[in-house]
Amino acid sequence: MTAKLHVHIVLGASITLLAGADQLLGQHTGDIAVGRSAAGQLKYKPFDANYPCFDPAAGIGLLIPIPDPPAPPTSWRATDPGFDANFDPAPEYDFYSLAYGAAIYLVAYEDMTPAFRVRYGSANIRYAGDSLPLGSDVLHRHVQFIVDCDDPAYDPLRTLWYGTFILDDRGSTQYADSEPFTIRLSIVECVAGDVTGDGTVDFEDINPFVAVMVNPAAATVAERCAADVDRDGYVTFADINPFVAILSAGA
Ligand SMILES: [Ca+2]
Ligand SMILES: [Ca+2]
Numbered sequence: 001m002t003a004k005l006h007v008h009i010v011l012g013a014s015i016t017l018l019a020g021a022d023q024l025l026g027q028h029t030g031d032i033a034v035g036r037s038a039a040g041q042l043k044y045k046p047f048d049a050n051y052p053c054f055d056p057a058a059g060i061g062l063l064i065p066i067p068d069p070p071a072p073p074t075s076w077r078a079t080d081p082g083f084d085a086n087f088d089p090a091p092e093y094d095f096y097s098l099a100y101g102a103a104i105y106l107v108a109y110e111d112m113t114p115a116f117r118v119r120y121g122s123a124n125i126r127y128a129g130d131s132l133p134l135g136s137d138v139l140h141r142h143v144q145f146i147v148d149c150d151d152p153a154y155d156p157l158r159t160l161w162y163g164t165f166i167l168d169d170r171g172s173t174q175y176a177d178s179e180p181f182t183i184r185l186s187i188v189e190c191v192a193g194d195v196t197g198d199g200t201v202d203f204e205d206i207n208p209f210v211a212v213m214v215n216p217a218a219a220t221v222a223e224r225c226a227a228d229v230d231r232d233g234y235v236t237f238a239d240i241n242p243f244v245a246i247l248s249a250g251a
Helices: 002-013 021-025 203-214 221-227 237-250
Strands: 032-036 042-044 064-066 075-078 104-108 116-120 123-125 131-135 144-148 160-169 181-186
Touching: 042 160, 104 123, 116 131, 116 160, 144 181, 203 221, 203 237
Parallel strands: none
Antiparallel strands: 032 042, 064 075, 075 144, 104 131, 104 160, 116 123, 116 144, 123 131, 160 181
8 A cells, every 4th residue: 555655646746857767778788988079088988889888878887796605795896897998089979089198097086885996906996086097098908896795884785886987197198087977887687667577667567666665675686776767776765756757758
């Protein structure tokens, strides 16, 4: 009864927000294409179906469990997406290759989600301002994205971790910093809103969605992932409007 009441309130109140919610459905592979604008600001290339690359605005990376024997896993890790400056220029996206002399760093724009870090060699990114080197104008580097299950701040109810970064040129080319961008990684693949897991988002997903929101601990990882429609890692009231937006779009 409570669940049904919630949904009626939501459907009556608002079918708004997040016009781009369906963008977050994509689970892209490939590397992040690193380049610059014509004006000399570092940037990544958006996803292009003809020349696929990983677009942080639309893609979600996949973490895999690393079990230190005996199980359960003590960390989740990914080495994809990597960073690659060797993509072709794409003037239609104002995307151009880096020039000789560039020295590109990945810098945390804000603190990363708890228990999450990025590592390359001995360099770690956890907090705002932390950085690690990506390389030169022809860089192609796969850093490690790590979620530490032994960290006291690790929350097993979370299905997705993220960090917001900028690209910083410390070389002679002196390109301007990129705009901040967020890289998201999930421990499970799912279609946002498809809580029943049958491949479509429809009214049959409403009651399961509400059930996950009311008691996320009782749901499976796949159900929590699907119900986390705004992809911030948790199932909360903030997921209601984006969920309704997907339902409406499919209706
Ligand atoms: Ca479904
Ligand atoms: Ca959420």
